[in-house]
Amino acid sequence: MRKVLIAFLLHASFAFAAAPQAPKAPTVPSADGVPIAYEVHGQGSPALVLVHCWSCDRSYWKEQIEYLSPQYQLVLVDLAGHGESGLGRKDYTMAAFGDDVAAVVNHLGLEKVVLVGHSMGSDVVVEAAKRLPGKVVGMVWIDEYKSFEQAATPEQVDAFLAPFRKDFRGTTDKFVRGLFGPNADPKLVDRVARDMASAPPAVGLSALRNAFLNSAVIAASVDELKLPVVALNADRQPTDHGSLAKHGVKAFVMPDIGHFIPQEDPARFNRSLDSLVKGLTK
DSSP states (O other): OHHHHHHHHHHHHHHHHHSOOOOOOOEEEOTTSOEEEEEEEOOOSSEEEEEOOTTOOGGGGHHHHHHHTTTSEEEEEOOTTSTTSOOOOSOOOHHHHHHHHHHHHHHHTOOSEEEEEETHHHHHHHHHHHTSTTTEEEEEEESOOSOSSOOOOHHHHHHHHHHHHHOHHHHHHHHHHTTSOTTSOHHHHHHHHHHHHTSOHHHHHHHHHHHHHGGGTHHHHHHHHOOOEEEEEETTSOOOHHHHHTTTEEEEEESSOOSOHHHHSHHHHHHHHHHHHHHHHO
């Protein structure tokens, strides 16, 4: 009996070791050496570089691949500390995330790109554009800035982060659920909330603080770049079109949807993004 059991365990171990593993994404080192994972779909021009939001990863763009890749080259990036990309930073700043995106763009030799950022990804693509002179033809922000008039102070940001520091998982779960629209698929809400709540707390806290603090400088950064920017916002909160227009940002509002526009209604979002990109590059 013992010999049979040992033989079974050896067979099972061999079978497990021999089982094919899912291929890992290619990586490129960022400016500080952290490996940044990415994937590429399609070959069209311009290339659309899709940057995920806080505590997410490149898989959140999976519903965009089939619709957009026949027209554009899609580049999906995992920011440092997210997805399959490396860890090791003391501070997960928007500037460092911008280095991550720029490293992928330069590695792929892309010469004409539209940078698309969801939520925190909008701050990131601005920093990436600073590092990619002459290559970026425009940016699309997805539900990040509704106004440039009210920047959060460091004190306000720290007060907001206090419950996250005390209970990162529980607070993140509750926070994320509140970002969805009333018509969102409950299974989607559960999946995203659990996924984001399981992010490394050190990464999440650092990135979230830096993203909120970036609101104080984002308008000046946009002015500096002098690139066309469009914002696609959900209607959960009012968009101050005038405030954004002062800095050249043209805003569009999508009704009856929450913060996770690409995931909640991918068909409507895909059509909208395609239209916005064509408007930026015509």
